[in-house]
Amino acid sequence: MTFEEKLKSCSAAEIWQEYCGFLDLSMEEYMGIQRRLLMEQIDLMSRCALGQRFFGGDPPRTLDEFRRRVPLTSFGDYADVLLTRREEMLPAKPVVWLRTTWEGGDFPAKYAPYTESMLDTYKHNMLGAVLLATSSGKGRFHVKPGSRILYSLAPMPYATGLFPDLIEPELRVRFLPSVREARKLSFGQQSRRGYKLALQQGMNMFFGMSSVLYGTTRNLEQMGHSSQESGSRLRSILGISPRMLWRLAAGRYRSRRDGKPLLPKDLFRLDGFVCIGTDSSRYKDELEAAWGVRPMELAGGTEPTCLGTETWSKNGLVFFPDACFYEFIPEQEMLRNLADPSYKPHTYLINELVAGQNYELVITVLRGGAFLRYRVGDVYRCLRLRNPQDGLELPQFEYVDRIPTVIDIAGFTRITEREIRKVIEMSCLPVADWFALKEYDDNGHSFLRLYVELRAGARQSPALSREIIREHLSVYFRYYDGDYKDLKRLLGIDPLEVTMLPTGTIARYEAASGQKLPRVGAPREAVLDLLHRPSAFTSGEGDAGCR
Known part of the structure; x- marks a missing residue:
């Protein structure tokens, strides 16, 4: 069944358990999934030329042996294979190749292969994030077919471009603009077209980079301000619908009555508000004040896929147990290694962390991915080891920044x-x-x-x-x-x-x-x-x- 068919035929509890049940895992259960999937990935890598580069002819047989024998890696360790897309050297056949900037590298871009199993996991976790974005508490969510989604993320071949392709077969939604139209436009044109359509038709959900969402908010506020001087002119220019025109008129009345500016929350009623990207924590308060809904943050990237989401409380990221195997370099170890590249930093597992400490993230991409013990270059703070208020027995994180050299x-x-x-x-x-x-x-x-x-x-x-x-x-x-x-x-x-x-x-x-x-x-x-x-x-x- 598709996700939409499940919404019609399954109970809310069943849907929540399928897509968000990982939030009920104990740390022991979470680590059990991590270890099992890591050993499956080691087996896949041992059968390919890329894996043999790190394993030789003797693949690791335990988690401890894997961490002891396989060095920490960076994109340079894979560049000759991935930049030339040598699929015959990979652990599984890629379905799609994604790209991102290779900061400080010999080429302008990095490429990452995604297998069918990786895409299935990505889709499953993104649907869980959609549930959480519309949730008001554990097991309570509001997802409806036909929702209008203002989509303000970079298109393919960037990682965020996967979202429409994976969601549309599962859930009937209306992207603003449509995926077909968006792919003919530059990112800037896509964003402007989406804003115009949202003002015309309304929207239910908003997905985007935090900085772009902030820019969009400012643009909408300016449009709303100009509309106070000429509402009929705005309607003729934008073709605004009667419903949106009513909201505009009501918002304009309240704005004048209260002596406050017209804000996006006066025009839109969002069921879900999702942000990604660096500095998200620095934009959230302003975005919440403008939209009346606090954004829910997602974490991920080209190499690590979609790796974490906030919950209904929107107060910390939880990492999905089936996207990557996670290791963490303490901040002091990271800084020592940056000062002395010959120093080999120690890593810790997710069940060995200390609350309040910063860590550089190290990932092994599961489900046939190409990266082993890979230094993504992202730094996270472990906010807490568990959250009794939300019934979480897992650590929650906050994105801090890139490593200091970026x-x-x-x-x-x-x-x-x-x-x-x-x-x-x-x-x-x-x-x-x-x-x-x-x-x-x-x-x-x-x-x-x-x-x-x-x-x-x-x-x-x-x-x-x-x-x-x-x-x-x-x-x-x-x-x-x-x-x-x-x-x-x-x-x-x-x-x-x-x-x-x-x-x-x-x-x-x-x-x-x-x-x-x-x-x-x-x-x-x-x-x-x-x-x-x-x-x-x-x-x-x-x-x-x-x-």
């Missing part, structure tokens, strides 16, 4: 030392030294802060002001990085800020501290020390401080 801005672009060096080289600016951090504005939204030193003598040029350098580098970032360009085009933001340092500041700091300052992701305390140490700004260039 700067992720709004989920769109991932910037590394390599990209920044390339942009500075292309710009031909007289930059002597630099370092970069991810920082946040007063609203909690992320941006890239680039601290720059110019070469001796260049500081005297009036043409090289901080703003001129910022504009110059922004042009080259947009030219070199298409994802960075999308930040401006889709969200209306240019996330670069430049701070000028006196010539020689970084070198003097490193000499005084005896430590090399990382060019990307420097420790916050080191940066504060650098900026507040008076001796660091004594230079022959006559500079009194940073700007």
